[in-house]
Amino acid sequence: xxxxxxxxxxxxxxxxxxxxxxxxxxxxxxxxxxxxxxxxxxxxxxxxxxxxxxxxxxxxxxxxxxxxxxxxxxxxxxxxxxxxxxxxxxxxxxxxxxxxxxxxxxxxxxxxxxxxxxxxxxxxxxxxxxxxxxxxxxxxxxxxxxxxxxxxxxxxxxxxxxxxxxxxxxxxxxxxxxxxxxxxxxxxxxxxxxxxxxxxxxxxxxxxxxxxxxxxxxxxxxxxxxxxxxxxxxxxxxxxxxxxxxxxxxxxxxxxxxxxxxxxxxxxxxxxxxxxxxxxxxxxxxxxxxxxxxxxxxxxxxxxxxxxxxxxxxxxxxxxxxxxxxxxxxxxxxxxxxxxxxxxxxxxxxxxxxxxxxxxxxxxxxxxxxxxxxxxxxxxxxxxxxxxxxxxxxxxxxxxxxxxxxxxxxxxxxxxxxxxxxxxxxxxxxxxxxxxxxxxxxxxxxxxxxxxxxxxxxxxxxxxxxxxxxxxxxxxxxxxxxxxxxxxxxxxxxxxxxxxxxxxxxxxxxxxxxxxxxxxxxxxxxxxxxxxxxxxxxxxxxxxxxxxxxxxxxxxxxxxxxxxxxxxxxxxxxxxx
Numbered sequence: 001x002x003x004x005x006x007x008x009x010x011x012x013x014x015x016x017x018x019x020x021x022x023x024x025x026x027x028x029x030x031x032x033x034x035x036x037x038x039x040x041x042x043x044x045x046x047x048x049x050x051x052x053x054x055x056x057x058x059x060x061x062x063x064x065x066x067x068x069x070x071x072x073x074x075x076x077x078x079x080x081x082x083x084x085x086x087x088x089x090x091x092x093x094x095x096x097x098x099x100x101x102x103x104x105x106x107x108x109x110x111x112x113x114x115x116x117x118x119x120x121x122x123x124x125x126x127x128x129x130x131x132x133x134x135x136x137x138x139x140x141x142x143x144x145x146x147x148x149x150x151x152x153x154x155x156x157x158x159x160x161x162x163x164x165x166x167x168x169x170x171x172x173x174x175x176x177x178x179x180x181x182x183x184x185x186x187x188x189x190x191x192x193x194x195x196x197x198x199x200x201x202x203x204x205x206x207x208x209x210x211x212x213x214x215x216x217x218x219x220x221x222x223x224x225x226x227x228x229x230x231x232x233x234x235x236x237x238x239x240x241x242x243x244x245x246x247x248x249x250x251x252x253x254x255x256x257x258x259x260x261x262x263x264x265x266x267x268x269x270x271x272x273x274x275x276x277x278x279x280x281x282x283x284x285x286x287x288x289x290x291x292x293x294x295x296x297x298x299x300x301x302x303x304x305x306x307x308x309x310x311x312x313x314x315x316x317x318x319x320x321x322x323x324x325x326x327x328x329x330x331x332x333x334x335x336x337x338x339x340x341x342x343x344x345x346x347x348x349x350x351x352x353x354x355x356x357x358x359x360x361x362x363x364x365x366x367x368x369x370x371x372x373x374x375x376x377x378x379x380x381x382x383x384x385x386x387x388x389x390x391x392x393x394x395x396x397x398x399x400x401x402x403x404x405x406x407x408x409x410x411x412x413x414x415x416x417x418x419x420x421x422x423x424x425x426x427x428x429x430x431x432x433x434x435x436x437x438x439x440x441x442x443x444x445x446x447x448x449x450x451x452x453x454x455x456x457x458x459x460x461x462x463x464x465x466x467x468x469x470x471x472x473x474x475x476x477x478x479x480x481x482x483x484x485x486x487x488x489x490x491x492x493x494x495x496x497x498x499x500x501x502x503x504x505x506x507x508x509x510x511x512x513x514x515x516x517x518x519x520x521x522x523x524x525x526x527x528x529x530x531x532x533x534x535x536x537x538x539x540x541x542x543x544x545x546x547x548x549x550x551x552x553x554x555x556x557x558x559x560x561x562x563x564x565x566x567x568x569x570x571x572x573x574x575x576x577x
Contacts, residue, residue, distance in 0.1 A: 035094035041087045043074035045336050048310040048376050078378050080343075081307040083289055084411040088309045088336040089132045096129060096155050099333035101203040104182055106322045107161040110331070112314035113255075120249040123321055124160035126187070126223040128255050129204075130335040131155075133411045135262075135307070137287055137340040138369040138381075139388070147262035147286075148219070149410050154207045155335075156221040158184050158253070161322065164229060173233040173242055180230040180246065190220040201225075214263045222254040264288060264408040266415040269393075270401060271426040271514045274522065279359070279426070280404070281393035281515040287340060287409050288390075293356065295403040299396055300350050301358070303389040305409055306343040308379055311336050340409045341369060341379060342386045349394055360513050362391035393515050426514045430454035433524040435482070435507040444500040445530040449480055449507055451493045453521075459493025460521060477512040478521070504529045 035042070053076035060066055067075070102108040107123035109115060116124045133149040164177045184201030189209055197207045201223060211217060226248070233243040264284060271279035282291050282301075290302035311334045318331045349356040366388060370381045406415035431454060438448040451460045462478050479486045480495060483505055487495040499505060507526045514520035 036090045037087055039068055040070040042091070043068070043071040044079040044081075044085070045087060045091060045309050046074070046311065047078040047308045047339075047379070048313065048374060050376060078308060080379050081309075082302060083407065084133075084135055084307050084338045084340070084409060085309060086411055088338045089411065092130045092132060092155070092335045092337075093153075095333045095335070096204065096206075097333075099129070099157055099204055099331075101157075101159045102161065102320055102322075104162045104179055105164075106320055108159050108318050108320050110157070110315045110318055114253075116251065116253050118249050118251045120163050120227045120229060120247065121160050121225055121251045122163045122323065124225055124251055124253045126156055126158045126221050126253040126255050128219075128221050128257055129155040129157050129315070129333075130312075130337070131219065131257065131259070132337075133413070134259070135338045135340050135410045137305075137409060138342075138373060139287070140366040140369050141372045143366075143369070144372075146257065146259040147410050148211065148217075148259045149413050150212070150214075150261055150263050151210050152208075154189060154205075154209060154219065154221065156187070156205050156207070156223075156255070158187065158201070158203050158205065158223040158225075160225050160251070160253075162227050162229075163323065165231075169236065173235050175231045175233050175245070177229050177231050177247075180228040182227045183225070185224045185226045185250075187224075188222045190222060192218050193220070211261050214261050216258065217261050218256050218258050220254050220256040222252060224250060224252050226250045260286075262286065262408060262410045262413055264406070264413055264415040265418050266406050267420045268401075268404065268406075268417050268424060269420065269426050269515050270399075270424055271428050271520070273395065273428060274430055277395050277397055278399035279393065279395050279428070279514060280356075280399055280401075281360075281391060281513075282404075282406055283362070283391040284406075284415060285390060287388065288415065289407040289409050291404055291406040293394075293396055293404060294398055294400045297405070298351070299355050299398055301347070301356060301392055301394050302350070303347050303392060304342045304363075304382075304386060305340045305389075306345070306380070307409070308339050308341070308377070309336050310339060310377070338411065341373070342366075342382045342388070344380045344382050346382075346386075347389050347392055349396075356394040356396035359393045359395055360391075360515070361387055361389045361393075363388035364390070391515075393513065426517070427519055428514055429519065429521050431460060431509055431511070431521045431524045432457075433480070433507060433509045433526045435505070435526040435528040437528060437530055438496065440530060444498055447482065447497045447499060447505070447507075447528055447530070449482065449487070449489070449495045449497060449526075451480065451489045451495075451509055451524075454524075459491065460489060461491055461493060462488035462495075463490055477516075478510055480507060480509050482507045499530060502530060 056066065056072060109123065109125050110127055113125040113127045131148055131152060131154040133152050135147050137145045137147055139145060162179050162182050164179065168175045184203065186201050187199050187205040188195050189197035189207045191211055197209055199205060199207065229247045231245040231247065232241050234240065235242050264286060266282050266284040269281040273279065280293065287305050288303055289305060290300060293299040315331050315334045317328050320327050320329060347358055347361050349358050365385050367385055368382045370383050373381065408414060432452050434450045436448050437445050439446040452458060453460060479488055482497050483499045485497055487497055489495045505528050507528065509523045511521045511523050
């Protein structure tokens, strides 16, 4: 296959098939092998490459062909995804076939390889090419975790060169050395130091694994190399072979990666609303992609995580060495990995207009990983602390509990659903909120708020300290708002609030999340109106206030009338009599 020019990508708009766009790219060289992908799929792979956009006309002049719309977009932006794509693993699997060893006297190694030397074996290494399915999660600054599917494939590269001693004269003969045999005897895969796969040796091992564990694990690729040299002693005078000798060496090389085995499980809670809607809440302890609510996967919920694909730059070049000369060449085999990052879009439900409503999200708060993503990664990553959304609760009109599917951030890994200790179902009880004016004066009013269950009229207590018995665990966090105040009901389900501004007040009950309670309530609202004129004191105060305001006008009117009477002719004649 022809060498490839790297391509690059980022995203800001939505594309087809679960692609959410945002980026930058160099155009792919024409005639590049697509490695099992379509042209459009190949174009989405290359986040982390330089952002050098080439116009379509310039591209056509340079290469004599045109690009698809996706290729043009990818040439100027990074492409991101709403689900972990399969393209990275497909590319890596096919590209791995282009990786070739250097022969008995030449060692080929990537820039990240750890080289080991023996006496007869030199520049030996075993380097992990890729372990997939996997996703590299960027959780926080300098906190990147590689998540591995419990079952997957590890590909590696093993190479070395044979170091032959120079001809050594001695006595009447000279010993000349030749390679009798050389091989990679075995390759092994170890989990935390314990072998789990053992195969005959090859330069490019492909090892299927089953990690059978959960949590952090160290996976090691190990290879044993064996070399056998034959030394022929030749007579210094005649050159005839007079004797032979053999030298052997065995060398073990290895490479390890530390990862998290991503075996996802989740707890699911349900609640039924009075109007027929269903509440669904999903919890797990690891980053996850989202969940669907029906068999046709139309209503769906996504967490904070989005995805992009990028090459492992340590495989961009290979070093070839034969002991006397070393050269660096472009690599024909480059692995590509899926990366997960917290997106500015955040958790969302689809369809956007008439889909589920997100009620609440839970999770730890972490700093943005943006500063440590590396160069040329232009994606919609958060730039402030974010919530990892390990739990998301929604309310939806259409839910099929038997069809709920929870997708992980590692391709092909879906969560198994485990029943919570306190059960799946969360009963929701309708509440009845009332508000009445209890006492009032011209300066204010005391509003009595009563909160009870709608069916049995039992008080709903929000102030945990007012309960007769032990408080429920966790304590209720619901509250009532009125006139900008937040209040809680007492043991009788009553709260009293003072208001001092006339108007119509809306009283609203904000119940705690039904997910955190074995029994929960549906919110309710009430209204109450207060004005000073609704009291006798208010009317008296109004009349007094109006009187004081009108007094200057009455005095002025009286004085004016008296003045007119004095100045009128009739008034003067009457005075002269």
